Amino acid sequence: MAAALRPLTRRPWRPCWQSAGLHSLAILLLGVPLLLGLTGTVLLSLGSWQPFINSSAISSAASSDPLSLWQPLLQLPALPHAILLSLTTGWAATLLSLSLTLLILMVLRSPRQLHWLQRWLAPILAIPHAAMAFGLMALLAPSGWLLRLLVGGRNGGLPPDWSWVQGSSGVSLILALVLKETPFLLLMTLSALARTDAGKRSQLAATLGYPPGQALLLLVWPALYPALRLPLLAVLAYGLSNVDMAAIIGPGNPPTLAVLIWRWLADADVQQWLPASAAALLLLAMMLLSLLVWLGLEQGGRWLLLRLTRSGWRWQWPARWHKLGRYSASLLIGLLVASTVLAVLLLLCWSFSWRWPYPALWPQSWTAQHWLSLWQAGSVLLGNSLLLGLASACCGLLLCVLWLEWSVHQQRPLYLGIWLWLPLLLPQLVYAFGLQWLLLRLGWDGQALALLWAHLLVVLPYMYLSLADSYRGLDPRYQQQARLLGMSYWQALWRVKWPILSPALVTALAVGFAVSNGQYLLTLYIGSGRFPTLTTEAVSLASSWDMRVIGVYAFAQLSLPLLGFALALYWPKWRYAGLQGMQPDIVTARHS
Amino acid sequence: MTSALTSGLQLQGVTLSVAERLLCLELSLQIGGGQLLALMGPSGCGKSTLLAWITGTLNRPFNARGSLRLGGAEVHHLPPERRRIGLLQQDDLLFPHLNVHDNLLLAVPRHYAQSERHRRVGQALQQAELADMAGRDPLTLSGGQRARVSLMRTLLAEPLALLLDEPFNRLDQALREQMRQFVYGHLSACGLPTLLVTHDPQDIPAGATVLHWPAVSLVEGAPNHA
Numbered sequence: 136m137a138a139a140l141r142p143l144t145r146r147p148w149r150p151c152w153q154s155a156g157l158h159s160l161a162i163l164l165l166g167v168p169l170l171l172g173l174t175g176t177v178l179l180s181l182g183s184w185q186p187f188i189n190s191s192a193i194s195s196a197a198s199s200d201p202l203s204l205w206q207p208l209l210q211l212p213a214l215p216h217a218i219l220l221s222l223t224t225g226w227a228a229t230l231l232s233l234s235l236t237l238l239i240l241m242v243l244r245s246p247r248q249l250h251w252l253q254r255w256l257a258p259i260l261a262i263p264h265a266a267m268a269f270g271l272m273a274l275l276a277p278s279g280w281l282l283r284l285l286v287g288g289r290n291g292g293l294p295p296d297w298s299w300v301q302g303s304s305g306v307s308l309i310l311a312l313v314l315k316e317t318p319f320l321l322l323m324t325l326s327a328l329a330r331t332d333a334g335k336r337s338q339l340a341a342t343l344g345y346p347p348g349q350a351l352l353l354l355v356w357p358a359l360y361p362a363l364r365l366p367l368l369a370v371l372a373y374g375l376s377n378v379d380m381a382a383i384i385g386p387g388n389p390p391t392l393a394v395l396i397w398r399w400l401a402d403a404d405v406q407q408w409l410p411a412s413a414a415a416l417l418l419l420a421m422m423l424l425s426l427l428v429w430l431g432l433e434q435g436g437r438w439l440l441l442r443l444t445r446s447g448w449r450w451q452w453p454a455r456w457h458k459l460g461r462y463s464a465s466l467l468i469g470l471l472v473a474s475t476v477l478a479v480l481l482l483l484c485w486s487f488s489w490r491w492p493y494p495a496l497w498p499q500s501w502t503a504q505h506w507l508s509l510w511q512a513g514s515v516l517l518g519n520s521l522l523l524g525l526a527s528a529c530c531g532l533l534l535c536v537l538w539l540e541w542s543v544h545q546q547r548p549l550y551l552g553i554w555l556w557l558p559l560l561l562p563q564l565v566y567a568f569g570l571q572w573l574l575l576r577l578g579w580d581g582q583a584l585a586l587l588w589a590h591l592l593v594v595l596p597y598m599y600l601s602l603a604d605s606y607r608g609l610d611p612r613y614q615q616q617a618r619l620l621g622m623s624y625w626q627a628l629w630r631v632k633w634p635i636l637s638p639a640l641v642t643a644l645a646v647g648f649a650v651s652n653g654q655y656l657l658t659l660y661i662g663s664g665r666f667p668t669l670t671t672e673a674v675s676l677a678s679s680w681d682m683r684v685i686g687v688y689a690f691a692q693l694s695l696p697l698l699g700f701a702l703a704l705y706w707p708k709w710r711y712a713g714l715q716g717m718q719p720d721i722v723t724a725r726h727s
Numbered sequence: 728m729t730s731a732l733t734s735g736l737q738l739q740g741v742t743l744s745v746a747e748r749l750l751c752l753e754l755s756l757q758i759g760g761g762q763l764l765a766l767m768g769p770s771g772c773g774k775s776t777l778l779a780w781i782t783g784t785l786n787r788p789f790n791a792r793g794s795l796r797l798g799g800a801e802v803h804h805l806p807p808e809r810r811r812i813g814l815l816q817q818d819d820l821l822f823p824h825l826n827v828h829d830n831l832l833l834a835v836p837r838h839y840a841q842s843e844r845h846r847r848v849g850q851a852l853q854q855a856e857l858a859d860m861a862g863r864d865p866l867t868l869s870g871g872q873r874a875r876v877s878l879m880r881t882l883l884a885e886p887l888a889l890l891l892d893e894p895f896n897r898l899d900q901a902l903r904e905q906m907r908q909f910v911y912g913h914l915s916a917c918g919l920p921t922l923l924v925t926h927d928p929q930d931i932p933a934g935a936t937v938l939h940w941p942a943v944s945l946v947e948g949a950p951n952h953a
Binding site: 610612627630715 | 782783784806807808810811812814816822823825826833834837864865866867884886
């Protein structure tokens with residue numbers, strides 16, 4: 136028997152080689168720039184290389200004690216407040232988004248409702264952070280539309296003396312983050328739900344006498360959570376370290392730590408780069424600490440859930456409470472959607488308004504002048520945004536398909552996990568800035584290729600996330616049948632597998648395009664300001680406060696990705712008209 | 728006998744294993760043109776693995792050894808698309824991005840002129856009594872219609888041998904008998920060597936040779952002739 140089996144154990148080389156190749160590619164593409172960027176930031180913060188900083192005082196101080204360079208930073212009076220602000224806004228936004236997601240899921244359970252939700256989430260998700268922040272400003276600021284509606288001219292024709300938007304508490308920033316991150320978490324949860332046997336679990340729980348909400352928490356959540364851990368941590372990382380939202384709607388003075396760093400880096404004085412890089416490391420430390428706390432909370436939560444499950448206690452909510460919960464959740468969803476839609480509409484109104492003084496709910500006179508000036512001055516911005524978005528989406532799709540198609544042939548699924556998520560888990564400021572500095576030293580700063588690569592760092596993970604389930608989930612027998620009908624491997628891919636997957640592939644392109652369009656820090660630093668896009672221009676308007684110009688830029692910024700998603704949605708309807716199996720509605724319905 | 732040999736499907740000394748588990752050892756069998764061999768056995772015993780090996784689509788965790796001859800030529804080293812073996816499965820696997828006509832057209836070999844390819848598709852649709860369904864979305868057909876299109880697609884690719892992997896499993900009871908008649912009626916006209924894998928004795932047409940899978944794999948080295 137053993138002798139008969141011996142010649143069977145062959146072919147060990149190809150899979151090993153392929154797997155190693157794929158991993159090296161992932162590390163080269165994603166890991167190396169991150170590590171280089173991180174190294175650059177560390178080196179800069181220690182003052183060990185300073186080609187631009189000619190101050191001999193710093194050099195001598197650095198040579199005696201590198202840590203002395205941290206002194207000015209640590210003695211900064213605004214620092215503790217900035218750290219506290221970053222931590223509170225980041226954590227509060229993450230926890231609130233999570234609770235909101237859970238609440239919405241507890242209340243909306245029918246597949247029809249979930250399907251409806253999924254349809255409306257994608258366009259909300261496509262709205263760039265900066266545009267969302269501007270829109271919320273237009274809605275919530277003291278002279279914003281909401282207060283015009285509520286207070287009107289009762290305050291003597293003046294805006295009320297409220298400063299909670301951009302106030303020191305950061306409430307408005309938390310709100311903006313929640314509005315932007317809840318749809319993301321919801322969408323991640325919904326796609327995770329489709330992969331679990333959630334329906335069966337809740338049914339089982341119901342037969343055991345558990346009300347639906349409790350069933351979700353005790354039986355479904357433990358199966359969902361592993362798929363949500365990394366998205367949640369990415370949300371936390373963004374909350375702690377984002378600049379584009381915090382600079383627009385966050386507290387002004389003192390700002391969050393990330394904005395503080397951003398301001399230092401924008402300073403003409405290169406010496407400010409030292410405290411900036413040190414502060415960036417501080418940000419990284421905050422993220423790592425938050426990660427540890429999160430893992431601790433996770434353990435605590437698991438223990439608590441286990442206790443609850445073991446106790447066998449059923450929450451017998453009175454029907455009245457249940458109704459109340461349903462109404463309040465519906466209200467919350469309504470508020471979420473309404474404020475997003477209002478924010479977008481207000482941006483549009485502002486962009487066409489000529490005169491729109493305070494208590495008026497409607498512009499008094501209209502003009503297309505601002506749009507015309509964008510058309511004249513902004514065609515470069517538009518071109519950069521489009522080209523960069525298209526290039527990174529196409530490269531991203533190529534790489535994602537390469538990874539997924541190759542990993543299909545692996546015995547064990549390819550584990551790209553940590554390399555994919557690292558760019559989302561590390562604060563962007565930390566590596567973007569260090570990478571810019573290294574590129575500057577090498578003379579490669581402001582190169583289109585470097586910028587494209589940097590965009591791919593963040594574009595790839597999101598594209599991979601959007602594509603992986605459909606790609607892996609396709610029945611392999613389609614490809615097998617194609618081969619047996621006489622097609623070669625490539626023909627089967629080209630004529631059968633990829634066309635069947637094309638709605639998912641086009642959606643992934645739209646995701647990549649939207650993510651690339653929304654990038655602020657990477658475009659600014661890696662592009663060395665030589666590739667201004669709609670996003671960099673919009674964020675730089677944060678301090679100008681001409682809402683009409685802001686409206687034009689922010690609306691232009693958000694219409695590009697929305698257009699991408701609209702095209703992705705309608706493409707299969709046009710290309711595969713009359714073929715039910717190819718319509719995205721059917722595909723999502725089948726999953727949920 | 729010689730003509731049956733040269734036109735038939737011939738397996739010799741086929742050994743399949745996954746990890747440490749042996750699925751079949753030194754299996755040999757031979758199916759002549761127009762003959763049908765039914766292989767019976769419980770699910771999970773390795774019948775589908777054998778079919779995957781014959782079609783050349785066996786995946787990595789499995790190990791295989793042995794020789795496969797089709798029409799007198801060795802084909803086990805060829806990629807699936809050059810073996811000319813058709814496979815009919817329990818799901819119709821019609822491609823959702825093509826309508827019925829295009830699903831069939833895809834299968835007709837390319838060496839024919841385009842007009843001839845279309846003519847063959849039309850003829851096949853007529854044989855399946857689906858002539859007015861050419862432009863339809865496969866998803867809108869009934870289960871029986873889809874199964875018929877699937878068989879026609881397989882035959883249009885002009886295979887030299889046919890494998891049936893529990894082909895009637897997904898159909899409901901009433902439809903099953905109809906479909907059996909349709910499939911076996913067509914097959915007897917084609918004269919192809921056919922290997923049927925099933926666990927339902929009713930699937931097996933009259934006059935077929937029946938093999939029971941465990942018996943096959945346990946008789947070491949003993950060739951089974953059909």
